[in-house]
Amino acid sequence: MKKENLEEFAYNSIIKLILDNHYRPGDFLLESEITESLNLKSRTPVHHALGQLVAKGFLDKKNKKGCFIPALTPEDAEHVFFARENIEFQTAASAAIHASDEEIKQLQVIIQEEMETGESGNIVGYSSINETFHEHIAKIGKNKYLQQYCQHIFWRSNIYIFFYFYQFKATKINTEFKISPSQHIKIMEAITNRDADMAGKRMKQHVRETFEAIFRINTQKGGVL
Amino acid sequence: MKKENLEEFAYNSIIKLILDNHYRPGDFLLESEITESLNLKSRTPVHHALGQLVAKGFLDKKNKKGCFIPALTPEDAEHVFFARENIEFQTAASAAIHASDEEIKQLQVIIQEEMETGESGNIVGYSSINETFHEHIAKIGKNKYLQQYCQHIFWRSNIYIFFYFYQFKATKINTEFKISPSQHIKIMEAITNRDADMAGKRMKQHVRETFEAIFRINTQKGGVL
DNA sequence: GACTGCATTAATGCGTGCATTAAAAAGCTT
């Protein structure tokens, strides 16, 4: 295992803090507060890590004020999901071209796990395995840069998905748990058949449907947007 | 004008140093060296700025060793230009949809300038105006995320273009100066006609031809790859 | 009572010196 220094530790830990819902959109992430909760001796590594998160576009920053989680707006949501549609269209198409037999087997394992996790109703677990699926496809595409962009835009879109889940826990999740895996299977089939066009098209459709479900509901009265 | 602090100053200055060819691919950028050449009192802002450049993928890093300009390889070149093709396909298509009359006028001005600069044979100036063209199209597309990725991948591809220019100053540049503007004009026409498919297609073709010219020559004996 | 400006406060920004460590150099052995 690669040895990580405090800067990397802080970087990874802050991401975890955000994903674990310790902060909400608009919240400022105070260096001293984070330093304390990570049991670090000085703010330096935290300061550095926050700077990197800003550079990568995960956080916004106000000079001399601090870093904060970007606000969620309908316009931003459209931008995020439109970009994601097009990036993931390409990663899926590339995956269909470059997939090895071994990698396709791994995809099948991931989907198998996904269905089991969906049955169990574990939200956090499902979200994690869903990420693994999209990440794996980007990796199969074997293009360092598209993979990087895919990871970024997925993370960004996940903030929206997360708050959707968070708010409508009881009502809509079960349908989502059933729709998403079936679409994932279709995408995998296209990749297995080395059909790039079909894989890309289905991925695009999948992302769009995710967006439409979230967007319609979240812009209703009481939604987070 | 926005007041910039030392971290931002260092960040922008380091980019300039790289673009001005003070460093070559593979070179380590030493914090103390940069600190001195920027007349700063401490390494802190430089350290921070380098971290951001690594986070954004402009530089690579070895632990406890330092940051360096990523090496140029044929595989990486393929990845860079493949990603760029697909990102810029989308920004061009989006630009055709979202362009205002005002923005199209600005595009025309940029191309006008480009042709004049091409005639004069000023390489650095031409490179800069070429960047402006691609940047402007991404901006017209009006998607913050695609714009961000476009900027990154363009910068990355520019390293290859730069070394191509640098190495073959006398021989091939004149033809490049004439081919590229004519392709730019065709892209602009498609945008003016609000023809998204055509704009995307022509942009993709344009990027691919740029790549093929650079790649073929640079992998010959004596090339940089 | 609301508005303006000053003082306070609480956060980031930055400089300095030391700790850590990877790589280069030197020394030692065969």
Next chain:
DNA sequence: AAGCTTTTTAATGCACGCATTAATGCAGTC
């Protein structure tokens, strides 16, 4: 002389404290 080991060196990594500054609250005036 080649290869292994130790030492040195030169760079980043980190802690700490002070400087700077944006926001907040408070007092004084109209």
